[in-house]
Amino acid sequence: xxxxxxxxxxxxxxxxxxxxxxxxxxxxxxxxxxxxxxxxxxxxxxxxxxxxxxxxxxxxxxxxxxxxxxxxxxxxxxxxxxxxxxxxxxxxxxxxxxxxxxxxxxxxxxxxxxxxxxxxxxxxxxxxxxxxxxxxxxxxxxxxxxxxxxxxxxxxxxxxxxxxxxxxxxxxxxxxxxxxxxxxxxxxxxxxxxxxxxxxxxxxxxxxxxxxxxxxxxxxxxxxxxxxxxxxxxxxxxxxxxxxxxxxxxxxxxxxxxxxxxxxxxxxxxxxxxxxxxxxxxxxxxxxxxxxxxxxxxxxxxxxxxxxxxxxxxxxxxxxxxxxxxxxxxxxxxxxxxxxxxxxxxxxxxxxxxxxxxxxxxxxxxxxxxxxxxxxxxxxxxxxxxxxxxxxxxxxxxxxxxxxxxxxxxxxxxxxxxxxxxxxxxxxxxxxxxxxxxxxxxxxxxxxxxxxxx
Numbered sequence: 001x002x003x004x005x006x007x008x009x010x011x012x013x014x015x016x017x018x019x020x021x022x023x024x025x026x027x028x029x030x031x032x033x034x035x036x037x038x039x040x041x042x043x044x045x046x047x048x049x050x051x052x053x054x055x056x057x058x059x060x061x062x063x064x065x066x067x068x069x070x071x072x073x074x075x076x077x078x079x080x081x082x083x084x085x086x087x088x089x090x091x092x093x094x095x096x097x098x099x100x101x102x103x104x105x106x107x108x109x110x111x112x113x114x115x116x117x118x119x120x121x122x123x124x125x126x127x128x129x130x131x132x133x134x135x136x137x138x139x140x141x142x143x144x145x146x147x148x149x150x151x152x153x154x155x156x157x158x159x160x161x162x163x164x165x166x167x168x169x170x171x172x173x174x175x176x177x178x179x180x181x182x183x184x185x186x187x188x189x190x191x192x193x194x195x196x197x198x199x200x201x202x203x204x205x206x207x208x209x210x211x212x213x214x215x216x217x218x219x220x221x222x223x224x225x226x227x228x229x230x231x232x233x234x235x236x237x238x239x240x241x242x243x244x245x246x247x248x249x250x251x252x253x254x255x256x257x258x259x260x261x262x263x264x265x266x267x268x269x270x271x272x273x274x275x276x277x278x279x280x281x282x283x284x285x286x287x288x289x290x291x292x293x294x295x296x297x298x299x300x301x302x303x304x305x306x307x308x309x310x311x312x313x314x315x316x317x318x319x320x321x322x323x324x325x326x327x328x329x330x331x332x333x334x335x336x337x338x339x340x341x342x343x344x345x346x347x348x349x350x351x352x353x354x355x356x357x358x359x360x361x362x363x364x365x366x367x368x369x370x371x372x373x374x375x376x377x378x379x380x381x382x383x384x385x386x387x388x389x390x391x392x393x394x395x396x397x398x399x400x401x402x403x404x405x406x407x408x409x410x411x412x413x414x415x416x417x418x419x420x421x422x423x424x425x426x427x428x429x430x431x432x433x434x435x436x437x438x439x440x441x442x443x444x445x446x447x448x449x450x451x452x453x454x
């Protein structure tokens with residue numbers, strides 16, 4: 001879209017948003033801050049998928065900029081908007097004042113993520129600017145530079161920014177890197193030159209940012225206390241010495257070890273209604289001793305009264321003569337799976353992931369070697385695809401992650417206290433209620449080692 005041109009690089013150009021033949025999936029808005037507001041309003045009215053705004057001079061530009069940013073947000077309506085400032089925490093007053101005294105008149109010393117280089121080829125000016133900027137004591141300073149090919153273009157005009165940046169890193173002792181937008185816009189020759197000055201080179205934004213995150217993760221890992229030795233395993237190839245507990249027995253086992261389970265009774269078909277009346281409705285009925293109960297109709301949820309329970313028993317009569325009746329868990333925010341499995345090399349480990357009936361399809365899980373800590377369990381939650389659900393998605397309350405971590409630590413303790421006892425454990429789903437309301441293990445299956453026992 002362009003206000004005057006009719007064609008750019010062979011592609012038709014439209015004069016305004018309203019002239020577009022259809023709503024764009026996304027728009028990049030590269031105009032001044034005043035026009036940005038009008039264009040964003042037009043995009044929102046056309047139900048565009050979203051917009052990225054490039055302009056500066058909004059909240060970082062004082063009272064006027066703050067007012068413009070409010071107008072921009074109002075103009076965007078419900079349309080997703082990225083920019084105009086991907087702001088980090090603001091500069092300190094001293095650094096901002098020192099910078100404002102020496103930078104270009106068109107710059108505003110406010111956003112450390114958007115330090116533009118108007119004095120591009122003036123090494124002395126750039127060195128002063130960068131040095132004042134780096135006195136903020138950042139963990140790392142990044143300079144975004146894209147170099148042209150040496151065999152075609154003259155790179156000499158890049159020297160002012162590059163050498164000014166290098167001088168500032170040496171004077172302030174700041175860890176620093178030059179980041180290119182793409183992998184092929186920084187050459188080996190440039191990289192060698194920068195690395196001699198102890199400035200890292202990051203080829204491409206995606207790879208560069210991922211590299212910085214990896215460095216942060218490695219540093220965090222180094223600062224952690226030394227982990228205790230991994231638990232030793234045992235030979236579980238002797239399947240004849242493994243006892244498989246049914247759901248009711250598995251739930252008793254984990255309940256005795258600190259994992260909450262729903263109130264329930266194991267009954268025959270003739271006592272199911274009475275058990276449901278005692279527990280309260282809505283009720284759940286499950287056929288015991290049946291593999292993959294959900295797939296074969298061995299589970300019925302939300303039974304509202306005695307007639308519903310009686311009908312459910314009749315429908316399951318060909319599956320089992322023994323049933324588990326429970327009061328149905330309500331107020332569930334999210335469902336997790338918690339498993340214990342064994343690896344020949346690393347021994348027993350925990351598997352934590354998004355649970356429920358879609359667990360195999362979603363494949364959303366994190367493995368934790370044992371022994372583990374409450375902190376590591378909470379960190380594992382943040383790595384799951386279902387993490388937004390746990391934090392409170394679209395108005396839903398946040399999940400009780402502390403209670404979920406507590407239940408998982410209780411399962412870990414079962415293994416840590418007797419590493420050879422549990423061959424396999426599967427809690428799915430671990431139903432997580434709203435923050436402060438706890439968790440409930442809605443289903444469980446445990447395989448116990450009986451090697452050497454009569």
